[in-house]
Amino acid sequence: MMRANPFEPKIVAFCCHYCAYAAADLAGSMRLQYPTNIRIIRTPCTGKLEVEYFMRAFEYGADGVLVAGCEEGSCHFIEGNLMAKRRVNYARELLSESGLERKRLRMVNISAAMGTVFAETVKDMIETVRKLGPNPVRSDHVNVKQEIHR
Amino acid sequence: MIVAQRKRIPELVEILKGNKRILVLGCGTCVAVCLAGGEREVSIISSALRIASNVQELDFEIGELTIERQCDNVFIEEAAETIEKYDVILSLGCGAGVQAVAERYAEKPVYPGLNTAFIGILEERGLWAEKCAACGSCVLHQYGGICPITRCAKHMLNGPCGGSREDRCEVRPDLSCAWQLIYKRLKGIGQLDRLRKIEQPKNWRMNLDGGCRVIVREDHRI
Known part of the structure; x- marks a missing residue:
């Protein structure tokens, strides 16, 4: 008997080069297993991330977005992670106004030494999103049209 | 802006x-x-x-x-x-x-x-404050560059009202008393005597009276 495909969430993770990305690397070196639903994008600092990045990720069909920055007080660029935190909060508000659950976007603070925590965080995020179900935005229906004049 | x-x-x-x-x-x-x-x-x-x-x-x-x-x-x-x-x-x-x-x-x-x-300015990162009410007849020269119409909760031209506490506005304690600011500023620029002058009631016809305001500059018209 054929069984319907169970829902496997697609998670985009923006990871800071100085901490969470290294933690993901460490998780790999430690041979820790975590689900493969996650797509890591390395950023120079979470302070580089704009609200648009999160919105676009959801527009294009991501079921969840994880922002992983340094622990508060340890940002390589002093306060990039604090800026990211405020932007994530703003984007969560916008998502909720648009009809998506706030929980689909999450920010965490992980140091480069926390390989185990990284793997656990990813698992937890995936479970949270799995419970919420698929992103109702069907990316094939999204038509981004950037008009250019001149 | x-x-x-x-x-x-x-x-x-x-x-x-x-x-x-x-x-x-x-x-x-x-x-x-x-x-x-x-x-x-x-x-x-x-x-x-x-x-x-x-x-x-x-x-x-x-x-x-x-x-x-x-x-x-x-x-x-x-x-x-x-x-x-x-x-x-x-x-x-x-x-x-x-x-x-x-x-x-x-x-x-x-x-x-x-x-x-x-109409206001960026006061701090992420914080904008109103500075001008576009009243149509500017009186900033009289008050050391601090607008009592915009920044005093009671729009008083002959202030202060007497209700401020520790230089905070009694209507909005999160704001500085505009008249306290005006006093400090006029003192700083040596023009405290301006406060002796009683300001006459303002001509509000320059404001939103009788529809939108229009400015015509004949020298620029074609």
């Missing part, structure tokens, strides 16, 4: 419901500086609207464009070709911008995407 704030997405969805091709039109001047209606905000609001449209099955087709200045016909003209392709325009300009675009396109609905708030 003119300071504005975005409308919430549910309100925008309510305004736009029933339309298909929507152009989100940003303005690169005041509202871009106050982070409400520039290119970046056009992108963010368009994204949110696309998500809302998908979730609620509204079938919006959203285009994005930002022009230099919406309150100027010269710049609106530049966008004419794009604007023609859309059914409605959601303008992220100030109230003047929305009306300027609407006047130019008599048969196209133009909706506001922002709430125009006031």
Whole structure:
């Protein structure tokens, strides 16, 4: 008997080069297993991330977005992670106004030494999103049209 | 500059419901500086609207464009070709911008995407404060450059009211008493004697009396 495909969430993770990305690397070196639903994008600092990045990720069909920055007080660029935190909060508000659950976007603070925590965080995020179900935005229906004049 | 704030997405969805091709039109001047209606905000609001449209099955087709200045016909003209392709325009300009675009396109609905708030300045990062009420007859010279009409909760021209506590306004304790500021400033520039003059009642006919205000400069007319 054929069984319907169970829902496997697609998670985009923006990871800071100085901490969470290294933690993901460490998780790999430690041979820790975590689900493969996650797509890591390395950023120079979470302070580089704009609200648009999160919105676009959801527009294009991501079921969840994880922002992983340094622990508060340890940002390589002093306060990039604090800026990211405020932007994530703003984007969560916008998502909720648009009809998506706030929980689909999450920010965490992980140091480069926390390989185990990284793997656990990813698992937890995936479970949270799995419970919420698929992103109702069907990316094939999204038509981004950037008009250019001149 | 003119300071504005975005409308919430549910309100925008309510305004736009029933339309298909929507152009989100940003303005690169005041509202871009106050982070409400520039290119970046056009992108963010368009994204949110696309998500809302998908979730609620509204079938919006959203285009994005930002022009230099919406309150100027010269710049609106530049966008004419794009604007023609859309059914409605959601303008992220100030109230003047929305009306300027609407006047130019008599048969196209133009909706506001922002709430125009006031004329003000950026006081700190992420904090804008009102400084001018555009009353039509400036009295700043009399008060050391601090406007009692805008910044005093009671708009007193012959203040202070006597209610301030520890230099805070009694109406809004989060604000400094404008009259305390005026006193300090006049003292600093050695013009305290200005306060001896009793200011006559203000001529409010220069304000919003009898419809919108118009300025005509014959030397610039063709």
